[in-house]
Amino acid sequence: MIKMKSAYCGLALAFASAPAAAADMTQPRPVVVESGWNYQVTLDGWLAGLNGDVAVRGLPAAAVDVSPLEVLEDLDGVFAASFQAVGDSWLLYTDFMWAKISTDADVGPFGGTADFEQTQIVATALVGYEIPINVENMQLYATGGLRYQHNRVQVDFDPVFFPAVSRSSSQSWVDPIVGLTMHYDITDKWFVDVMGDVGGFGVASDITLQGTAVVGYNWTDTIATSFGYKALYTDFQDGGFRYDATQHGIFTRLAVKF
Template sequence: MEMTGKCRLLGIVAALATATPVVAADAADVYGAPPIESGWKYQVALDGWFTALDGSIGLRGLPAADVNVSALDAIEHLEGAFAASFQATGDSWLLYSDFMWSKISADADVGPFGGTVGFEQEQVLFTALVGYEVPVNIQNMQLYATGGLRYQHYSVDLSIDPVFFPGINRSGSQSWVDPIVGMALHYDINDRWFVDVMADVGGFGIASDITLQGTATVGYNWTDTISSSFGYRALYTDHSDGGFRYDATQHGLFTRLSFHF
């Protein structure tokens, strides 16, 4: 008799254990509880930046020279370029990095009596960010506070060839890393269209006096795994070290082809 009672008790416990997930699921459906998402989402992208360059660049022994290269001139004189980015989001975290290499060269006539100035620049940019989601009361929007590092490398050649004086040639290169803080925003307009915005500020006199960057794009989801976006990007850096001076802004149209998994 005692054994029969124990068997009945064990049967009731087993039945309750089996029914609990079903009851919880039914309760979630009844009360409209949102589904719990787990796992991370990843994005790999190929980027294109049709950039103009405006500012002043100085090398050892030469005063800073004004450099103004339009986006069309940059494309015309582009010798090579590659840009890509990676992003991962999950558990309220954002991991982001992008890389760009480019090389341009241009010549310009200067002075009332003629003469030329030659300019060549090879550039490497690498940014690495970690972000944490900030609560916002806007549906379909994710806002992250970000912090990280930006590495910049420039190899610059300047040549001045006046008509009545001997020509001058100078070359130099400089690499540095700036701490940066900023924000990243993603907003789904609907299941197809979306907006991405990223902005940061850094340097703070540690390497650059200041560096500022901003990107704003509108995108479209072609499939669940492929999207493209189009917008504008600008990067300003004021950096000097020894005889190297770089105080310039790169800005222009920005495109991205992304693969999601």
């Protein structure tokens, strides 16, 4: 009789606990929802030569000609970095560069030399929206934004027939820009990034153009490096200051993704 009671008690406990167990099984599990956004921070290197004419406060234009290979001798310092966020068909991008170079330049129709020094800041901010394309593993964005440039130029002019003259000038300006940005995964390791824009339109610069094309490699899910070429052309004039020059050269990038 005692055994029968024990069996009945066991069954009763089993039936009593069954609804609770079933309730536990039907309870929704916590779901971790990803934001859908990917972020990237980079350190950039740009061996940028400088070719063009720079005029300062009434002096004849200094014809600056520094090749990307020569820039290592003339470069006094450089820092460049960028940040990118991609998600929900949107692209947010910003970059910053500070550089200082010192070199010689030819000045004026009567000959003469000049010691040329330039300190430059270039910062870009872009917003992009993805353009639907029927190409696997490729994302293409139409972009729009602003480019800020600051140039401090000093020219020590030593003409052939006249006394030496030293002039310096500092100018800052902001240009609206529009462009395209493309990312293409060749494989899960190799990729190509291309960025191009045009701007100015007489708002500040008469025109400004920039283009970057790199081939990259994903070492891990979070670390990537890339190598390519970048060029920036600006034609800006304000009073006695004229900057009509192209920077161009080898471009490298170390990216951290998260």
